[in-house]
Amino acid sequence: MTTQHLPESPYQQAASRAIPRIALVGVHGFGERHLANLARLEKAGAVELVAVADPNPPSPGTLAGSVAVFADLDGLLAARPGADVVILATPIQTHAPLAIAALQAGMDVYVEKPPVASMAQFEQVLAVARENGRLVQVGFQSLGSHALPAIREMVAAGDIGTVLGISATGQWLRTKAYFKRSRWAGKRRLDGTDVVDGVATNALAHAVATGLFLAGAHTRTDVASVETDLYRAHDTESDDTSVLRVRTANGGTLLCALTLCAPEQLDPTVTVHGTLGDITLFYTQDEVLITTPDGERREAYGRTDLLENLLDARATGAPLLCALEDTGAFTGVLEAIRTSPAPARISPEFVSWEGGGDAAAHPVVRDITNLLERAVKAQGTFVELGVPWARPLPAVRTLTVGGHPVADYQDGSHVRAVSSPRPYLHPVRTLSGVAVTDHMPLDHVWHLGAGVALQDVGGVNFWGGRTYTREAGEYVWRPDHGSITVTASHLTRAGSGQEGRLQETLAWNGPDGTPILVEDRTWKWSGVAPSIWRLSLDFALSPVGSKPVSLGSPGSNGRYEGGYGGFFWRLPECRDAAVWTASGAGEAEIHGSVTPWLAWSGTFDGGPATLAFVAPERCTDPWFVRAEGYPGVGQSLAWDSPVTAEPGSPVRRQVTVFVADGILATADIERLINQQGDPS
Structure with missing residues (x-):
């Protein structure tokens, strides 16, 4: 905080010996609190209230008979009541001109908050205070x-x-x-x-x-x-x-x-x-x-x-x-x-x-x-949170199928550093417009729609939030958050707007900005039926340098069944949620299982929808499922042991998601997969 050291003037020398004389401008509203405070200080012999100014005079009997009453500050100054300090408890737009007038009259000023109504006024009042060697206190009592x-x-x-x-x-x-x-x-x-x-x-x-x-x-x-x-x-x-x-x-x-x-x-x-x-x-x-x-x-x-x-x-x-x-x-x-x-x-x-x-x-x-x-x-705005009544968060691009916007692509530049900024899709929608992703939810504000994230990349957190370490045996905050940025991209569309492909090169940078991984990522989307469209993701992670890089998760660092990382899809809350595979249902049964597909259905804001997550043939990555604490689905790249990205031998993963309006049954999903063929 700036400390003011003003030369002691004869005025100050007199002030140190005499009881300060106070004038109050504005006696109603917050001015009433100043009157009460001045009464307290007067009783203690610390001040003397000599004048007040207000176009609406105080009620009879409110003030001592010795207090002069004026309609405005101009009248008060013209009468020269001998005030040393002026308190301004007046409308915001009057603060600057009244403060300037009091300062030029040789008085110190106490002005209520906000002190001024613009930066230009701030500079004006500050200049006048310095020119006149006067003090200005602002009423931020806290x-x-x-x-x-x-x-x-x-x-x-x-x-x-x-x-x-x-x-x-x-x-x-x-x-x-x-x-x-x-x-x-x-x-x-x-x-x-x-x-x-x-x-x-x-x-x-x-x-x-x-x-x-x-x-x-x-x-x-x-x-x-x-x-x-x-x-x-x-x-x-x-x-x-x-x-x-x-x-x-x-x-x-x-x-x-x-x-x-x-x-x-x-x-x-x-x-x-x-x-x-x-x-x-x-x-x-x-x-x-x-x-x-x-x-x-x-x-x-x-x-x-x-x-x-x-x-x-x-x-x-x-x-x-x-x-x-x-x-x-x-x-x-x-x-x-x-x-x-x-x-x-x-x-x-x-x-x-x-x-x-x-x-x-x-x-x-x-x-x-x-x-x-x-x-x-x-640490986000209403816009960034996607609040329904807020202004929309501008998308870097919007994915469309047959003229229907089905997903917004965000680059993550608005995401706070400790949430590991990265590109993601949100909101992802059904063809009828039902949103089936969430981002920055209260329970995990670092969950960002649909995308790729890992908590341990050679010791760097590209997931966000606390990091689980084997040494601590728990989640701890560390200054280890990285960020993922796009360095090149190419968008193509085909099939009269029914298909699209986005090919990207991304840099996985450590906390100091040093590149650790380079990623080749491809998003593909296409219409499947009047109420179903298909989204596929293919990504490959390679070390930037000549040394291998370990890719891990809380699970690989000792957290039981905490092997999340890789592809992850955060769902919004929905009613009557159901999660199942061809061989089981419910989080407890299918979390950690290896199956060709996994489905999630429920009634979201906007209507019922079903998501079918399909793994490529011969995939051995377990599904990561959360349904009780929060709704989320992922493919675990490093379930209970790390995976190593070697120079010249990238770690590659694929997944396909069918996004459907309405509630699909197991037979519907298997028929859909069979008709579309192997996602890989």
């Missing part, structure tokens, strides 16, 4: 919490291992009346002036500011990039349900998942996620929850009042806890929101309204609690 330095000490001491990321989560509810309380509420602009009201810039701005603080982002140069994904369920201009992803200059990530459309109001949190545990700050309570493998513990902390801190800074030169320049990072986030496209409206089919009358009526976005949790765990 930054006065003694929990913040304590959390930093815990992180520095390694209490939760290596930091994986930081998240800020807020689930509040706001009624129609909240957005009708003033003309500027819920506005992005008003009368041609920026307002930038919204869930991240105002209502839950403390979550963002506190998250930035713990991420080490204070000034504007501490922020490398800001990605915004903004939505609204209220009839407003501003966003009320949003995800922000902030990349910091020091290489960290802050993911803010926020809504004002929750089913109930919960205490907002900021969490530091580590390889050995988490530290969660409930910032409105100054309480910290530390979670490690050894258990949980809670700790409570005190808080320094930011007005008292400002008074101390004036008297002694002590550093401000929330100096204006230290909100440059927050203003960078606000600027990204200000310049983003207008928030998209959440389709009413995903919103329910609860309560009656403006004072109680509030929207609830369907499943919003789980969606925010998914966003935090995946």
Whole structure:
């Protein structure tokens, strides 16, 4: 945090001897809290409230008779009441001009959050403060919490291992009346002036500011990039349900998942996620929850009042806890929101309204609690999660059969590093449009549709998440995640759009970017029947250098029946799910079995569908099946022992999947396979 060391002026020397004289602009709304705080400090003999300004004067008897009352700041300044500090608790769009006026009049300023409505205003106010040698404190009260330095000490001491990321989560509810309380509420602009009201810039701005603080982002140069994904369920201009992803200059990530459309109001949190545990700050309570493998513990902390801190800074030169320049990072986030496209409206089919009358009526976005949790765990936006009401995630390309889009190809560039970024297909659909893949599900956010992934490639994790090691005998976080990128591709179509082929060359790169494997991959797809199409995958893995590379799995590293890796298909949840082969049914019976085919059927969102996974002739790879904990099917490349990719002798695998609308029976599947011939 930037520390201000200003030369002690005669003004400051007088301030250190006399009781500071305070003027408050804005006595209603949050201004009422300032009045209560000033009453407390006056009783202690620490300040004197000499003037207030508000076009709507306070109720008679609210203030002492000695307090001068004005309609606005101009009138207050013209009367020269001798105020040393001005507190601004006014609408967002007035903060900058009022702060500039007070600073030019020789006063220090305490301004409520957000301090300004644009980066240009931030620079203007900061320049005026420096020109006049004045202090500006910003009212992010949570930054006065003694929990913040304590959390930093815990992180520095390694209490939760290596930091994986930081998240800020807020689930509040706001009624129609909240957005009708003033003309500027819920506005992005008003009368041609920026307002930038919204869930991240105002209502839950403390979550963002506190998250930035713990991420080490204070000034504007501490922020490398800001990605915004903004939505609204209220009839407003501003966003009320949003995800922000902030990349910091020091290489960290802050993911803010926020809504004002929750089913109930919960205490907002900021969490530091580590390889050995988490530290969660409930910032409105100054309480910290530390979670490690050894258990949980809670700790409570005190808080320094930011007005008292400002008074101390004036008297002694002590550093401000929330100096204006230290909100440059927050203003960078606000600027990204200000310049983003207008928030998209959440389709009413995903919103329910609860309560009656403006004072109680509030929207609830369907499943919003789980969606925010998914966003935090995946460090992903609503778009990237594929939320149905969000903007669509642009596909690199779309696979089609007879004009029907049957699969979107994603390159994985949006996937967080610890989920092992890689290309994949999602959503894969039936010809009628039923989605039969999932990606970034809450239970395993590193599961990505249909594709190829391995957890142990010469010690590098190309699967995502924790790594199972024989030494630990369990899953542990390690900095071992690789990424798979496409280096060349060629797409061809034939059969009047009924067939397609995508041939690719891919690089399997280690955590430092060094290539480990080169892969030749071919996807082929074609129509089979009016309600069935066929997808096949052929891939070959070769070492980049002259040395062999071991390809393994949790199973080959000692986890019983944990031999997943290679081809993997993550299904979405479905009703009446059934998984079977020609010789058995159910996860317990067919997990680890070697059979020519495996089928999965169920009723998905959109309708019933069946998937038939077909192995090539003489394939000895066991099927990996999960149906109870989560729905997934794969071919195990290294079930209980590693496979070696030798120079000049690649490891090659094949699989075919028939994607059908409706529920197929065993006879239907075998007839389909016989008609199509050997998939290899």
